[in-house]
Amino acid sequence: xxxxxxxxxxxxxxxxxxxxxxxxxxxxxxxxxxxxxxxxxxxxxxxxxxxxxxxxxxxxxxxxxxxxxxxxxxxxxxxxxxxxxxxxxxxxxxxxxxxxxxxxxxxxxxxxxxxxxxxxxxxxxxxxxxxxxxxxxxxxxxxxxxxxxxxxxxxxxxxxxxxxxxxxxxxxxxxxxxxxxxxxxxxxxxxxxxxxxxxxxxxxxxxxxxxxxxxxxxxxxxxxxxxxxxxxxxxxxxxxxxxxxxxxxxxxxxxxxxxxxxxxxxxxxxxxxxxxxxxxxxxxxxxxxxxxxxxxxxxxxxxxxxxxxxxxxxxxxxxxxxxxxxxxxxxxxxxxxxxxxxxxxxxxxxxxxxxxxxxxxxxxxxxxxxxxxxxxxxxxxxxxxxxxxxxxxxxxxxxxxxxxxxxxxxxxxxxxxxxxxxxxxxxxxxxxxxxxxxxxxxxxxxxxxxxxxxxxxxxxxxxxxxxxxxxxxxxxxxxxxxxxxxxxxxxxxxxxxxxxxxxx
Amino acid sequence: xxxxxxxxxxxxxxxxxxxxxxxxxxxxxxxxxxxxxxxxxxxxxxxxxxxxxxxxxxxxxxxxxxxxxxxxxxxxxxxxxxxxxxxxxxxxxxxxxxxxxxxxxxxxxxxxxxxxxxxxxxxxxxxxxxxxxxxxxxxxxxxxxxxxxxxxxxxxxxxxxxxxxxxxxxxxxxxxxxxxxxxxxxxxxxxxxxxxxxxxxxxxxxxxxxxxxxxxxxxxxxxxxxxxxxxxxxxxxxxxxxxxxxxxxxxxxxxxxxxxxxxxxxxxxxxxxxxxxxxxxxxxxxxxxxxxxxxxxxxxxxxxxxxxxxxxxxxxxxxxxxxxxxxxxxxxxxxxxxxxxxxxxxxxxxxxxxxxxxxxxxxxxxxxxxxxxxxxxxxxxxxxxxxxxxxxxxxxxxxxxxxxxxxxxxxx
Numbered sequence: 001x002x003x004x005x006x007x008x009x010x011x012x013x014x015x016x017x018x019x020x021x022x023x024x025x026x027x028x029x030x031x032x033x034x035x036x037x038x039x040x041x042x043x044x045x046x047x048x049x050x051x052x053x054x055x056x057x058x059x060x061x062x063x064x065x066x067x068x069x070x071x072x073x074x075x076x077x078x079x080x081x082x083x084x085x086x087x088x089x090x091x092x093x094x095x096x097x098x099x100x101x102x103x104x105x106x107x108x109x110x111x112x113x114x115x116x117x118x119x120x121x122x123x124x125x126x127x128x129x130x131x132x133x134x135x136x137x138x139x140x141x142x143x144x145x146x147x148x149x150x151x152x153x154x155x156x157x158x159x160x161x162x163x164x165x166x167x168x169x170x171x172x173x174x175x176x177x178x179x180x181x182x183x184x185x186x187x188x189x190x191x192x193x194x195x196x197x198x199x200x201x202x203x204x205x206x207x208x209x210x211x212x213x214x215x216x217x218x219x220x221x222x223x224x225x226x227x228x229x230x231x232x233x234x235x236x237x238x239x240x241x242x243x244x245x246x247x248x249x250x251x252x253x254x255x256x257x258x259x260x261x262x263x264x265x266x267x268x269x270x271x272x273x274x275x276x277x278x279x280x281x282x283x284x285x286x287x288x289x290x291x292x293x294x295x296x297x298x299x300x301x302x303x304x305x306x307x308x309x310x311x312x313x314x315x316x317x318x319x320x321x322x323x324x325x326x327x328x329x330x331x332x333x334x335x336x337x338x339x340x341x342x343x344x345x346x347x348x349x350x351x352x353x354x355x356x357x358x359x360x361x362x363x364x365x366x367x368x369x370x371x372x373x374x375x376x377x378x379x380x381x382x383x384x385x386x387x388x389x390x391x392x393x394x395x396x397x398x399x400x401x402x403x404x405x406x407x408x409x410x411x412x413x414x415x416x417x418x419x420x421x422x423x424x425x426x427x428x429x430x431x432x433x434x435x436x437x438x439x440x441x442x443x444x445x446x447x448x449x450x451x452x453x454x455x456x457x458x459x460x461x462x463x464x465x466x467x468x469x470x471x472x473x474x475x476x477x478x479x480x481x482x483x484x485x486x487x488x489x490x491x492x493x494x495x496x497x498x499x500x501x502x503x504x
Numbered sequence: 505x506x507x508x509x510x511x512x513x514x515x516x517x518x519x520x521x522x523x524x525x526x527x528x529x530x531x532x533x534x535x536x537x538x539x540x541x542x543x544x545x546x547x548x549x550x551x552x553x554x555x556x557x558x559x560x561x562x563x564x565x566x567x568x569x570x571x572x573x574x575x576x577x578x579x580x581x582x583x584x585x586x587x588x589x590x591x592x593x594x595x596x597x598x599x600x601x602x603x604x605x606x607x608x609x610x611x612x613x614x615x616x617x618x619x620x621x622x623x624x625x626x627x628x629x630x631x632x633x634x635x636x637x638x639x640x641x642x643x644x645x646x647x648x649x650x651x652x653x654x655x656x657x658x659x660x661x662x663x664x665x666x667x668x669x670x671x672x673x674x675x676x677x678x679x680x681x682x683x684x685x686x687x688x689x690x691x692x693x694x695x696x697x698x699x700x701x702x703x704x705x706x707x708x709x710x711x712x713x714x715x716x717x718x719x720x721x722x723x724x725x726x727x728x729x730x731x732x733x734x735x736x737x738x739x740x741x742x743x744x745x746x747x748x749x750x751x752x753x754x755x756x757x758x759x760x761x762x763x764x765x766x767x768x769x770x771x772x773x774x775x776x777x778x779x780x781x782x783x784x785x786x787x788x789x790x791x792x793x794x795x796x797x798x799x800x801x802x803x804x805x806x807x808x809x810x811x812x813x814x815x816x817x818x819x820x821x822x823x824x825x826x827x828x829x830x831x832x833x834x835x836x837x838x839x840x841x842x843x844x845x846x847x848x849x850x851x852x853x854x855x856x857x858x859x860x861x862x863x864x865x866x867x868x869x870x871x872x873x874x875x876x877x878x879x880x881x882x883x884x885x886x887x888x889x890x891x892x893x894x895x896x897x898x899x900x901x902x903x904x905x906x907x908x909x910x911x912x913x914x915x916x
Contacts, residue, residue: 208830220829400667421669422720423681435694499713
């Protein structure tokens with residue numbers, strides 16, 4: 001919407017002088033700068049927090065982008081490290097998670113009672129709750145904002161669901177071990193990590209995929225994983241594969257499974273290759289024979305998929321759709337796909353090309369926020385201290401986007417068509433009011449520990465002066481005038497609930 | 505009503521939106537008799553196993569292909585409920601048998617999309633766009649249908665249940681979505697006049713956000729008024745049953761009270777039964793029971809308005825005829841469409857049954873499609889909603905016409 005962008009620029013031009021006068025500061029950047037700062041924070045971050053806004057203002061957009069592309073070098077704020085340190089299940093590996101929180105097994109021939117099983121299932125909720133808390137703390141508080149954005153992006157690309165079997169205890173581990181380390185790395189490494197993580201093998205039923213009539217097993221071929229790896233993870237639905245390729249890839253992945261739990265002899269990994277379940281017959285995949293056998297055959301197939309130009313195009317489209325527009329400009333997708341191919345699937349390199357593109361800079365305000373983006377960006381903008389992420393997680397559920405709760409493997413969409421709805425608008429503005437008034441108690445304690453015995457802190461309302469600093473100069477005239485006309489106590493709610501804030 | 509292929513093709517050359525405008529009121533005078541006609545579409549996302557819903561128990565090939573998950577013959581323990589000597593209903597759908605007996609329930613078997621895709625997401629998109637194989641269609645067929653309906657436009661003409669607006673209802677006409685359930689009428693800050701007024705001013709622009717906001721406000725006002733009136737009514741706000749049955753009861757009350765609602769849409773997930781789908785009992789049985797009880801609750805709750813309502817249940821495709829190695833089924837092709845309503849000629853399984861022997865299967869693996877889903881739904885649009893032929897083409901361009909046998913599903 002070029003008109004809208006023009007409006008933002010005009011608004012920025014008109015009001016930047018009053019803004020600077022009010023702060024008594026000299027303008028350091030060109031008049032369009034506040035709009036550009038907001039744009040880069042809306043896309044590479046989950047919108048501005050006051051600290052990030054001031055940091056970009058201080059060091060400049062280009063340097064901030066360079067920083068974001070190297071997240072390991074960014075020091076995280078103390079409050080984030082404090083909150084993450086409380087979440088004791090984050091560091092457990094998949095085996096430990098299953099042993100501590102998975103189904104109870106008979107001990108010395110004694111089977112667990114139904115009450116014990118129920119209690120164990122309740123305990124297991126803790127794991128997914130901690131994963132949700134970690135996700136929200138990081139999204140709101142982390143200075144490595146681009147990393148958080150890319151973790152969310154890749155999680156949706158490689159979606160798993162917290163109510164499918166053992167994924168209830170593995171979903172956070174999946175994000176920590178298979179997604180986060182590779183979010184800005186090589187696509188091939190990401191694909192391998194995901195395909196070998198037990199959460200994905202469970203979610204797409206590959207734990208049950210085995211050579212038909214394998215000795216001692218009545219189970220057989222299951223196409224689910226093979227199909228979705230091509231349709232969703234790599235080539236894309238129009239990527240040129242056939243039903244025969246689906247069946248072949250299912251045969252290739254026979255034996256990629258999760259080991260049966262063995263308390264006496266805990267193996268090193270939950271995801272294993274079981275040769276007895278593998279179909280060792282020769283295979284032709286995507287028109288070419290596969291040369292490797294056994295476990296290496298699956299890796300060869302994944303390699304072939306990662307290298308395919310169809311995969312490059314599929315990922316390029318998705319990145320451009322997330323960062324630029326629901327219907328991204330085809331020339332940009334072409335350039336990103338070419339960059340993907342030329343760099344062997346280097347995600348960081350593709351993003352650099354994207355962030356330097358004129359299409360990216362011309363697209364401010366064109367994306368309607370998903371419920372996740374809206375809730376996280378509202379919490380960041382509000383400036384309210386975050387000690388209790390639960391109200392934010394509940395809001396995502398109410399808005400139709402429960403965290404880790406997307407049942408289908410295509411993950412959540414990020415388009416306006418998927419999320420803009422009458423009910424959503426009513427609920428979003430209502431959320432904005434509750435948040436801005438401090439009614440959500442984000443500043444209260446989340447844990448029922450010592451703090452719960454203390455009187456709760458008074459409600460912390462959103463900081464309207466900071467909201468004005470971040471958004472004041474770029475709001476549309478209608479929003480600015482409406483905000484100015486209401487009592488001061490309502491202004492923060494109106495800014496966070498404004499049409500301007502619904503887009504990024 | 506005979507349809508001309510030539511006019512159809514000519515209309516197709518025009519963009520969809522153009523084919524729909526013009527002469528609403530005249531052609532619709534006839535439809536004004538009786539109450540307003542309603543259509544409720546229930547979409548089962550994930551591909552329900554239609555061969556477990558309407559079971560071809562008369563076919564040995566069915567039992568040969570499904571050793572552990574077949575629904576038994578009528579009379580056997582957990583067996584199918586006999587419908588017509590060849591087909592039986594899943595036993596978990598016993599709640600629908602009274603409707604079947606009184607002629608308010610029919611099925612169209614071996615129905616589906618002509619597109620061969622086995623991707624859930626593409627197939628759902630095609631069912632919702634009403635244009636199988638065509639990716640560029642920007643709107644959903646229920647929205648095009650809404651535009652073809654006569655009379656004034658209100659956001660509550662078409663309502664989707666849930667927190668998002670599904671593709672099937674996206675398009676040029678306003679449509680609302682509502683979150684139903686126990687908390688539907690919980691007060692929101694926006695209900696307060698001062699805040700509501702301020703946000704109304706914020707969203708006064710005539711753009712996508714402004715329109716969605718105003719539709720949401722007006723739908724919510726309607727919902728609160730209806731539910732408030734309901735709370736004073738006979739049941740005195742008794743708690744609703746959990747899950748879909750409760751939502752269906754609530755939806756029935758809304759539709760029965762609110763003369764505006766013409767079209768409603770509900771999506772239910774969790775049908776993608778690759779593993780251990782069960783047979784007479786199990787995961788699919790549990791879901792079917794909730795769905796069947798919900799449809800029965802909808803019929804009951806609508807009271808006299810049931811006469812003017814048709815419920816259609818569709819899914820994106822069927823599942824493999826053979827059970828897979830995991831006591832489940834994989835993505836297939838043909839499926840069964842359910843049609844319920846007070847004014848239909850039910851108690852029959854419609855459609856041409858292709859059989860389940862290997863040479864009759866689609867790609868030797870799936871139930872073939874002998875009835876295009878658009879032809880089946882087209883009968884409802886044409887004869888229940890009295891959509892003129894020329895408008896039907898706009899809703900379902902390129903769709904094959906229904907056979908006379910299928911057309912008999914809705915008496916003229």
